[in-house]
Amino acid sequence: GEIIDKQFQVSISISGLTEDHKPVAILDSKSNNRTRHLKCEKQACDEIIVLHLGFLDYTHYIITVHFYGLEAFHSRYNIKDLKFYFKTYNPGFTEIEIWFRFIFLIMTFFVMCWFQHALRKYLLYDWSIEQKWMSILLPLLMAYNNPVFPMSFLINSWIPGMIDAVAQATFLCALLLFWLCIYHGLRQ
Numbered sequence: 001g002e003i004i005d006k007q008f009q010v011s012i013s014i015s016g017l018t019e020d021h022k023p024v025a026i027l028d029s030k031s032n033n034r035t036r037h038l039k040c041e042k043q044a045c046d047e048i049i050v051l052h053l054g055f056l057d058y059t060h061y062i063i064t065v066h067f068y069g070l071e072a073f074h075s076r077y078n079i080k081d082l083k084f085y086f087k088t089y090n091p092g093f094t095e096i097e098i099w100f101r102f103i104f105l106i107m108t109f110f111v112m113c114w115f116q117h118a119l120r121k122y123l124l125y126d127w128s129i130e131q132k133w134m135s136i137l138l139p140l141l142m143a144y145n146n147p148v149f150p151m152s153f154l155i156n157s158w159i160p161g162m163i164d165a166v167a168q169a170t171f172l173c174a175l176l177l178f179w180l181c182i183y184h185g186l187r188q
Contacts, residue, residue: 004040004077008069009033012051016058023062038070040077050084055156098150105145112138129185133178140174143167 011033015023039046050065115138119131127135144167152160 002041004038004045004073006038006040006070006073008036008038008067008073010036010048010050011066011068013064013066014051014053015062017060017062018058024058026057026061029064029066038073047085057156094153101145101149105142105147108138108142108145112142129181133181137171137174137178140167140171144171 011029012027013025013029013032014027015025017023036048038048051063053061115134119127119135124132146164146167148160148163152164
């Protein structure tokens, strides 16, 4: 069997349909032109991601996909069919995910308040290194639970995703630094 690795261009134009069934241009094909690799072996080609819509503003869309650079490929090989798969999110699962995140956020908040309340009678100087780190890690755990997660479904913006990424990275860095300090303390 012959193995083919061909580079080609994909351009996409997207129009959303309003309630009056009038198309509104969202993305034109000139501004969205990407290079993709077509890898084929034995009559079957690998899947490629053509489009990802993170937020749906309209109930209906008109999507036009153009492939450039496959003309010579098509004249040499017989393309029988082209399949497009659409993947969507299940609203029920998303609702359960929001509730789980909210419950863990509330639990973290109560544990953080209880922890700070239990240590209020001691001076900060008297706290052990673990207690100091816990007072840092618990608020970061709240941020790690992503309290702005529902906003990613309500607004069409990159900001909630960036806040989530920064909060996750900060919590994980603090957690690794905590373990580094603990192991350093055990070595001494």
